[in-house]
Amino acid sequence: MSFSRLSTLVALALAATQLVSAAVPKRVTCADGNVTANKACCALFPIVATIQEQLFDGAECGEEAHSALRLSFHDAIGFSIHGGKGGGADGSILAFNETETAFHANGGIDDITAGQFPVFQATGLTAGDFVHLAAAVGTANCPGAPRLQFMFGRPPPKAPAPDLTVPEPTDSVTAILARFADAGFNPQEVVALLSSHTIAAADVIDTSIPGTPFDSTVGTFDTQVFLEVLLKGTSFPDAGNTSHPGEVLSPLRGEMRLQSDFAISQDPRTACLWQEMINDQTRMQTQFKAAMAKLQVLGQDTRKLIDCSDVVPVPAPFKGPITFPASFSQKDVQQACRQIRFPSISTVAGPAPTLAPVPGS
Ligand code: HEM
Numbered sequence: 001m002s003f004s005r006l007s008t009l010v011a012l013a014l015a016a017t018q019l020v021s022a023a024v025p026k027r028v029t030c031a032d033g034n035v036t037a038n039k040a041c042c043a044l045f046p047i048v049a050t051i052q053e054q055l056f057d058g059a060e061c062g063e064e065a066h067s068a069l070r071l072s073f074h075d076a077i078g079f080s081i082h083g084g085k086g087g088g089a090d091g092s093i094l095a096f097n098e099t100e101t102a103f104h105a106n107g108g109i110d111d112i113t114a115g116q117f118p119v120f121q122a123t124g125l126t127a128g129d130f131v132h133l134a135a136a137v138g139t140a141n142c143p144g145a146p147r148l149q150f151m152f153g154r155p156p157p158k159a160p161a162p163d164l165t166v167p168e169p170t171d172s173v174t175a176i177l178a179r180f181a182d183a184g185f186n187p188q189e190v191v192a193l194l195s196s197h198t199i200a201a202a203d204v205i206d207t208s209i210p211g212t213p214f215d216s217t218v219g220t221f222d223t224q225v226f227l228e229v230l231l232k233g234t235s236f237p238d239a240g241n242t243s244h245p246g247e248v249l250s251p252l253r254g255e256m257r258l259q260s261d262f263a264i265s266q267d268p269r270t271a272c273l274w275q276e277m278i279n280d281q282t283r284m285q286t287q288f289k290a291a292m293a294k295l296q297v298l299g300q301d302t303r304k305l306i307d308c309s310d311v312v313p314v315p316a317p318f319k320g321p322i323t324f325p326a327s328f329s330q331k332d333v334q335q336a337c338r339q340i341r342f343p344s345i346s347t348v349a350g351p352a353p354t355l356a357p358v359p360g361s
Helices: 003-023 039-054 064-074 110-123 126-140 172-184 187-199 224-228 259-266 269-278 283-297
Strands: 247-249 256-257
Touching: 039 064, 039 126, 039 259, 064 110, 064 126, 064 187, 064 283, 172 187, 172 259, 187 224, 187 259, 187 269, 187 283, 224 269, 247 259, 256 259, 259 269, 269 283
Parallel strands: none
Antiparallel strands: 247 256
């Protein structure tokens, strides 16, 4: 065999080896038996276990898991692509909680910062890593959720975020979209992020009814909230419910609709984006995952972060489809987007339900 033929063969063999190693993701087995893509992530598995045990009552999709997701938003949105509005996803809301929980838009956040603070201190993580890991883990406890990304290695926050970066439910759609655009998000990403309200309840909008859920399946990460925000009518006359600032009465007894969610569902800039989510679990999961991946590293130098997403538990799947709550149907939908067909959804049998508040609120 000539030398040039031999060297061609060697080159081909080498290239083939490289192709094979590029196709097989790198795996590291940690001392505790967990497997991850990067050795640096091994330290996180016991921290995830601690978070599950000490914050989320095992691995529940309850009030604390919901609040952990809300906290990651209120932390990260303290940021502007034009500068001067805070460090973004840096954990400042936890490290400087006395300052940031005093902001009006952070009403109710003090419960979760108080709950997370001692656990955060015991783990040795930076505040940013802790807040955004806890959010990814808490969300994973909710069936139907996408498995969120987790990037590891945020430096400690330098200062609290300034006030007035977090949107309020009383804000106009124009103001909300402008605030999100200032942080780098387009209207499609805003609607995607609002999927979070499928595992949400309000404590401070109406303090007389804490834990009032935003949809009838508050323990499941499904598209039910996108449907129920569109249901016409106010609450039952005998429910004794009165509207508070930031709230639009819901026709479902025991449910609250946020004024901002309702306005976004009806606005020509966002109504079709809202409607397209209904009963499209894959679309909602994909878009929410992508928007959260962006949110959770706002203001961070991602070249310095390590992808430790494989420490996040795999969420249970959603066993859909979604349904109209009993006694509701297509005739009750306040449809603002006429350009696309409304999905066909069946109704649960039985009398109209009364939703229970989320325990622990
Ligand atoms: C237009 C933007 C938004 C507004 C005006 C808004 C407003 C609110 C309000 C008023 C509450 C209830 C607070 C209470 O009374 O206790 C709430 C709850 C919640 N929000 Fe949002 N939100 C927005 C966007 C988001 C985003 C982007 C996320 C996450 C990615 C998020 C996650 C949550 C969660 C998970 C809860 C429930 C917390 C719990 O049940 O403990 N929100 N939101």
